[in-house]
Every structure is written in structure tokens, then in C-alpha cells.
Amino acid sequence: SYNLFHGYDFACMNKHSVVTLQIGVSDHWGNITSGIDLTRRLHQNHVFGLTVTLINKADGTKFAKTEGGAVWLHPKKTRP
8 A cells, every 4th residue: 555655665765864754744644654653663763754734725725736736846847
């Protein structure tokens, strides 16, 4: 499942790149905690997760690529 893959990815990043903090939006909390739990079990390392509130558009839908509302930092991908 995606949750397990996400958790394993965090565990690998911790092992190979010493990543200790995963940041995401609040609806990814389950994926983040899976990564924390797996990393602690596999590597006995202390790792952490931080979530921020999901920012919605004026109509209440989320900013997301799947919703057609991605926010890009590159000027060529953002319409004025």
C-alpha cells in the first residue's frame, strides 16, 4: 500500500542520508507516523514528523495537482 511505501521511503532516507524530520500536510499524518514507526523499529533512531494545516482555495477545495490547482514556484509553470 501507499502508506507502507511512504513509511519505507522515510526509513531509507534516514538510514542513507540521516533525514530525521518529515514535513507534510495534515492529511498525510498517517503516512508520516508509519515512517516514524518503521524507522524506529528498523534503525532504532529517533525521527520526527511535522504537519501543517492544508491550505484550501476560496471555494473550499484543496490546492493540488489532481484538483487542477497546483501551486508552482517556477515562473514558467505559474500563470499570472
